[in-house]
Amino acid sequence: MSDRIVLTGVQTDGTHGVLPEEHEKPQRFVVDVVLEVDLQPAGGSDDLADTVSYADVADDVVAIVEGPHVDLVETLADRMAAAALAHPGVEAVEVTVHKPDAPIPHPFADVAVRIRREHAHRFVVALGANEGDPRRTLASAVRAVAGLDGVRVDGVSDLFETDPVGGPEQPAYLNAVLVGHTRLAPATLLRRLHRIEADHGRVRQVRWGPRTLDLDLVQHGDPRRDDDVVVDTETLVLPHPRAHERGFVLVPWAQVDPQAGLRRGDEVVPVVDLVARLDAEGQPAGVRVAEAWHPEW
Structure with a gap:
């Protein structure tokens, strides 16, 4: 099993959802990203070039959430996974996109979509x-x-x-x-x-x-x-x-x-x-x- 970089609770607002009002009114999204990376080289060199910048991954997440509207949280998660895999050294990624303020007419704590993607x-x-x-x-x-x-x-x-x-x-x-x-x-x-x-x-x-x-x-x-x-x-x-x-x-x-x-x-x-x-x-x-x-x- 590879080493992991875990980035949790990245928050920003976006206009994503199926309902018409969700196209206009921003809602809160919270994103967790787990990167599978071989960290042995970075552990020996102490050089950022030998690992993955989690700040850059967070920038990708925010840009996708704040970017063009999509109907499905699944689409957001898939785009985030693709962006993470584009970073050299990332072998696999798990992305969880939370939509805590989703328009559900029942009491609930959270709703989230979790996907895993890996290189082949x-x-x-x-x-x-x-x-x-x-x-x-x-x-x-x-x-x-x-x-x-x-x-x-x-x-x-x-x-x-x-x-x-x-x-x-x-x-x-x-x-x-x-x-x-x-x-x-x-x-x-x-x-x-x-x-x-x-x-x-x-x-x-x-x-x-x-x-x-x-x-x-x-x-x-x-x-x-x-x-x-x-x-x-x-x-x-x-x-x-x-x-x-x-x-x-x-x-x-x-x-x-x-x-x-x-x-x-x-x-x-x-x-x-x-x-x-x-x-x-x-x-x-x-x-x-x-x-x-x-x-x-």
Whole structure:
């Protein structure tokens, strides 16, 4: 479960309701907002840039209530939820809109509408291993990713055997690609992938060296829908800067999602086209179909 920022009792007046008089006479609205956010980065950095400004969220709430008339409180709540989800880092939101002065001809304490909305970003993870028992490790990693709170695995590619790229002499790899949906922010998802690697004995010592498990976050969001994350920081680069040239990523990715696209600058290139560019026959050298596997999640 994610951390939370809780904002309660934001009050302002608006002209919302079905009755004609509600179109003209302002009424009091009280709003509560619960933001699900990964607050670990902010806890370590003490930097507002690593969290969500609740003052900005309150400004959004007030602007919506004081904005154009709508008939339904449900519409107000939905607009507030959309505004909250637009803030970077917000994974999910619960909005409660109270209308304590609603024109109800009976004694009552309050009436409220409560909704919950969450992101459902498509993501792509490349899996690889060449130490220990790679097949068993990769199957375990698939289950671990599927077990993350806020993650749904939609599919996993076939298993491919691939020659090592760069680094010291080492055994061939087994590789696969996993696709799914998540409400987690990219940095949060990446940290949890790193935790799964560590749980499977991954030690980061030699660059491009042999490893028990490698989980690379290749893409977060879908460039075909123009909702993919493009970022380049010391800790996170998206889309993965070398995915477009790696057969051991592209071949299984195209197999599990033939319609996938990868952003290359201002262009979104079909992954199947990237595979074809690596090899005119569509099967890049050094990437071979491995024995069948059927991972469960």
